[in-house]
Amino acid sequence: MNRTKKITLKHMSKLKKANAKLQNSNKPKYISKAERERLAALEVADTGRIDSE
16 A cells, blocks of 8 residues: 555544544433432432422
8 A cells, every 4th residue: 555545544534533523413322220220219209209298
């Protein structure tokens, strides 16, 4: 592989990586199992507090 092709490939790969970072994903952010359980417990506590009032 000649020198200019190597340089071009490196440059193109950097551009592809930069463009990939700019793209927004429709995938929701990952929430750990422990965090989901904590949020569910808080939600149950909130509904219990509202019902008692």
